[in-house]
Amino acid sequence: MKKFTCCLKISLISASCLFLCSFSDPESMEQCASYLQKTFTDHYDSSQESDRIKRYELNVTNNGFCRYKRYFNNGKTEYFAFKLSKFKDVDYYGTTTAGKLYIHTRGDDVIVQTYKDRGGDVDSMATQIIIPLKNIEAEDLNLIRDNLNKINAEVSILQKP
Template sequence: MKKFTLCLKISFISAVAALLFAFSDPESIEQYVGYLQKSFTEHYDISQEAKQIKRYELNITNNGFCRYKRYFNNGKTEYFAFKLAKFKDMEYEGTTAVGRLYLRTKGDDVIVQTYNDRGGDVDSMATQVIIPLKNIEAEDLNFIRENLTKICGL
């Protein structure tokens, strides 16, 4: 009878633990995306391209895409997009005051579209997206890398 009671207690404790883990709040893609969007918005440096770029759009979506669009003063538009699951690595060149973030993918996974260019509209593929940043610390870059890696692993 004692063995039966012990087995019953173990089974009950396991069931309760499984129930608690089922309803725990693991970090979700929305949290990672929110952090990335906030970081890129805060640290984007339009002044690096102010002479050429009229405006830009940089979005990290909840369905796991990075979309970067630049509108040039001459009417040309460049659009870059890649699925965050294809993220391979990143590199930052510059100082904490100003620099460029290179987001690299596993292969030719970055969609590049050019509109209203003198050479015509061009669709191609690339292996990286370059984002100008300012006022960013090494810790912020580490958090960006962590969040991209976590999204890639989901």
């Protein structure tokens, strides 16, 4: 009987620890997405395209999407979107003062839509999004990659049956 009671106590303690640990994720997908949103907003370099772009929208959502929309002075609009679970890697070309961040996906996973273009409205797919950045350090770029990888891993786990 003592053996059964001891095993029961161990089972209950480990089950309660497992239950409590499942709710103690120190960095959730929402925190990673909010970090990415803040970093992209703080370091976005509109001066690289200021002669052509009227305004832009860049959003990283809590449900695992990255959306980037550019409104041109001539009325044209470009829209890029991809699911963060399709993230592959990032590259940065430039200096700490100014450069471009290339966010690569596994395949043709970036939705590209253009509106009010001379050639008409076009829907296509791409393998990357290019975001102009300024005043960014190597540590920031590493944190961007780490947060994208964390979101990718979390979304991938949630999507498995």
